[in-house]
Amino acid sequence: MSFRLDTGGRFIDRSKPRSFTFNGKAMRGFEGDTLASALLGQGQMLVGRSFKYHRPRGIVASGSEEPNALMNLGRDKTFEPNARATTTELFDGLEAESQNHWPSLEFDIGELNAKLSRFLPAGFYYKMFLWPRSFWKHVYEPIIRKSAGLGRAPRHRDADHYEHFNATVDVLVVGGGIAGLQAAKAAGEAGAEVLLIEQGAHWGGRAPVDGAVIDGVPAAEWVEATVAALGAMPNVAIRARTMGAGVYDHGYALAYERLTDHAPDPSLPRHRLWRIRAGRIVTATGAIERPLSFAGNDLPGVMLASAVRDYVTNYAVAPGKCVVVVTNNDDGYRTALTVQEAGLEVVVLDARSEANGPLAEQARAAGITVRVGRGIESVKGKGKVEKVWVCDQTRDGSNPDPIKADCVAMAGGWSPVVHLWSHCGGKLSWQEDGAFFRPDPERAPNGADGAAFVLAAGAANGELETAAVLTDAYVAGARAAAEAGATGTAGAAATADVELSEPMLPVWNMPERASYALRSKAWLDYQNDVKVTDVELAAREGFESVEHTKRYTTLGMATDQGKLSNINGLAVLAGALDQEIPKVGTTTFRPPYHPISMGAIAGEARGALFQPVRQTPMYDWHDANGAHWEPVGHWRRPYAYVKPGEDVHAAVKREVLATRNSLGLLDASTLGKLVVKGPDAGKFMDMMYTNMMSTLPVGKCRYGLMCSENGFLSDDGVVARMDDDTWLCHTTTGGADRIHAHMEEWLQTEWWDWKVYVANVTEQYAQVAVVGPNARKVLEKLGGMDVSKEALPFMQWAEGAIGQFSARVFRISFSGELSYEIAVPASQGRAFWDALLEAGSEFGVTPYGTEALHIMRAEKGFIMIGDETDGTVIPQDLGLNWAISKKKEDFLGKRAQERDHMTDPLRWKLVGLETLDGSVLPDGSYAVGEGVNDNGQRVVQGRVTSTYFSPTLERGIAMGLVELGPDRMGEVIAFNRVDGTFVQAKIVDPVVFDPEGEKQNV
């Protein structure tokens, strides 16, 4: 059983005890502990259950590669599932709970799966659960779903907040070990702007634990001095608890800073996502130790040798009293020496036939038993390590001899952390002597200039000895700075003595010729329960590509993304296929390096800041006066103003009638306003619109149509000619940005030599539609410019003053009423609105919303973009031929509209529709025809495009597109309801109100 040592612990402060709970049980640790070290310190070896077989599992690692120790943390609004105990810093009051078991961690029904494991090999679910058919959804899948998954689902809104930082640097150094520190120092000394980030809370990485000596002093001292030196450099920024999460094209990188996870403080953002643009990125992300594949290697108490060393040195936690170190390389001896020094018993099993390197000799000299050529046949125990059966590594495991032990430390060699290098296409090469993949500098991620923008340094670059790490990192840092444009020179590189070591021996199966029974208990992927035999089965069944094997067995697909299992799995696959490892290749590394919170990705954009509402100057008035809001694009517009005691429908009806009978006001500020200006503007306008716009006289307005290249109607609006070379284009509310972009696209890609500028001035003006028989009267009452019929006839505009407001007045109408649309500077909008309300009170002035607007336009048979059009409708379908110039040689959509299908006489055309019983036609209903088509679908001959209850006519009105519609006036056709019944409606003229236009032209 693990326990806390009486002395030592680099990171812990014994004077600051911390209390926490695990599965409701009170426990204690120290300031500086991780949750993992604190649990081990309390003797808690069993920390979770695996994904598939619900096997009891303990802590394996000491960092983010940990596969087993995943916890539910906190509660309610600060609850987080799947938090790694090894990267969770302890604080007072921390609540942790193990996952994936029922009813308890110690006794889990799901463990039955482990008993049945021989029936549940890789891919078993593809071969089973086939009958009866309906059982998959109703029986099998629910059971599988329930037993899968890890942590509990949060149930509440997150109490914390998050933020984003943007940074632009010359050199981003990822990793705060000695390589990262040295690279950052070299780059900083050369004058580059440097950002150095480290995922953990401490600087220095492995070197201080591994006992390195740098520049003649212990690594920890060198680290402290170097961090201080970097802190003093104005061009260098350093951040701990900040992980390099992803590398993307063009030197874009993401970093993930955890600000309060270790010390909750609701006033601070919990996480911060850094969006970094770096000239060069140095990945100094270190290396991760590999487990060894022997039977029972997943029992609690079997750990990475480096982790054992970390726990002893950094946290003064002993993972057990009797430790068996099993190794295939010299590094394992460091662990043996460390645990012996801590007073624990230790035996080394070295898979190599001999071990005579300095570390092995040192171990022997210290009295440690070293057994060479040995491996582990199996580890046995009930939910924990009790006995280790030792065997000849080169044989099949027969005649093993037992050692009593409570901890096994696996030293299987190291794999450089190549994730960030690989995210953006960096390739790897296989290094035979360390048996690992390392970044191939010849095939680095390239920037736009073809040069490599990621440089790997230190252990991440495959350098495992301190001296080589420092030199490599120094070179990388200096080169990154120079390539990013820094002109200074770096100071000297730090030095270390060259350490001699003997070659490691790749060991992929332990023992080498282990039987099926042993291999079926040797775990590769702990979290997903993938064993050696699973990978072999996949290979046997033809899943030869490494991607197939991964997907078939789920190897490397757990939340650790195979940090421990990938290379071992690959090697087993290569063995099964009788291929070389590099030929099998790796699976793809994808961001993020380590999971990052959704909250951090979303950043500040939540609640009110999620897509901030665009507001017109009159927004507050609307809000205070019962606006029932409707989102339109990023705006919100009042759908109707609901008065107390009224429902929305009543409000709409009131608004329509008041406008038709006296005076209505519409906040039309959201309509798009694009200014098109320049010597070639007329030519440009003629290309954009179907109408002839170049000949529009100054002072006049014209209703214009815009089509896509495919001929489909995409937007409409009134265009006003402002002066010789200036046009003002009104667009729909939702269309303004889209049309602006559309214009720019043509100007920038096709007509780049035309002298035209487009400016979107939508927000510069507030615009009010003053509508109804009393519209002119209210304006005259306010005084100012002449708005009489003679001075300002229909479809003209003029500039002047309305009351004390300088205004641009357009005599246009979308309602069929006498109507003025008046633009004033946005800053005057609210005052202007108030003035109109006050002056209009004697006429019962009634602000109206979008629904009244829609109804009034439908009564007049005016089309609405998005209702009558849907991207498949051409102006000709809508009877708008009059707005298509026949004199122009070309305009966008012209050629398209000449294609066969566009000129087909059977195209559906716009008509009015009137139900026989006066009811409102269902929205979106289709007119049915005779019979069914070749696919058995009911034949259709038209559809409803707009349908409303008309308060003016007191019955339903509708528009629709019907095959040969305009030729079939008076005919009655059937429209469907979703319940399978039909409504009869008569084809009529779309204009049902004031067809002569008597009201608008007064």
Next chain:
Amino acid sequence: MPSEIPRMKREMSRYSVFAVAREAFRDHQGWTRAWGSPEPKRKYDVIIIGAGGHGLATAYYLGKNHGIRNVAVLEKGWLGGGNTGRNTTIIRSNYLQDPSAAIYEKARSLYEDLSQDLNYNVMFSPRGVMMLAQTEHEIRGYKRTAHANALQGVATEFISPARVKQLCPIMEIRGPRYPVLGALWQPRGGTARHDAVAWGYARKCSEMGMDIIQKCEVTGVRSQGGKVVGVTTSRGDIDCDKLGVVVAGHSGHVADMAGFRLPIESVALQALVSEPIKPCMDVVVMANTVHGYMSQSDKGEMVIGGGTDGYNNYTQRGSFHHIEETVRALVETFPMISRLKMLRQWGGIVDVTGDRSPILSKTPLENCFINCGWGTGGFKAIPGSGWGMAELMATGYSPLTEAFGLDRFSEGRFIDESVAAGVAH
């Protein structure tokens, strides 16, 4: 037509719970290969380029429905490794336009029995798909789709916000920015296991004696007198009477080899998954106004997708800005995901046509057929597409593919689905 005797049918283990039990007692040593690893023959009746879902399904139905078994499927990488193995597996058929509804509903109904048909559990899970209406405009659009579906024989329903909440309790339906106003609900839509679909078809094709040849890149298309006669590949020349090009994002390339052009753009579509958690969401939700969709896989991961990158490219890498946009939208829609963590993001190159509908068509090169343009939403179509494509290749006509010909672009007969779906999948 058969020119060479097709390979003998391969002997394969039949999958069942009994077979698994039997194998359990002999260390699973008795399982045969799921598919062969043959050397290419000199000539086939039909060659399909691309062992994605669509290519494999085309081959399968050529054999099953039309008795054409002297078929090779050539794959440059590993089978199922294109978009078929990278998608977010949403299956629905609530499309607006008749031709779309026909082929997607055919596919969906084939999915219902696919596991049994293939003797391979593809885990089709008809858990229901809802598409949220968050603007008045969307309400009208979905109501229209519901009316169209009613006449197309596709079971859908426009449901109230209360019902939305009942079906998906983790959703915030009251906004604040975009309250949920209703949803189009297809109760028999759902998800399936993407790899299993490719593997199941591949296994059956192989069993019928077809050759699935992986690591075999087609580098040229050979023709004589305007007719296709074979292909050039990284493993030599192979002849054929008919050629089916089913290569998704690489369609432009291969069409170029065959001497014609396609109205296709290739762009990266992004997706991501969270870490796995216990079941909390039993339906698939798509929110087009805010741009995002989400479902929970059987493993427990929240599977999330959004939009395509704004520029054309062929790298299968994920960029980040769309991930950000999508996650933002979904944290707003499902506030509980804020404290979940993103495990992995990736991208796939999708082949997008001007009208966002696929192309299943004859081509200017005689006996050369093309199936592409599935863009962001072709996983759901795999069985129907294979069915129709096989019929087209075998007989020259299929009602399922008729409207999806290449000529529609020159005639302007688009099948525009963007009407109903802002984000497609």
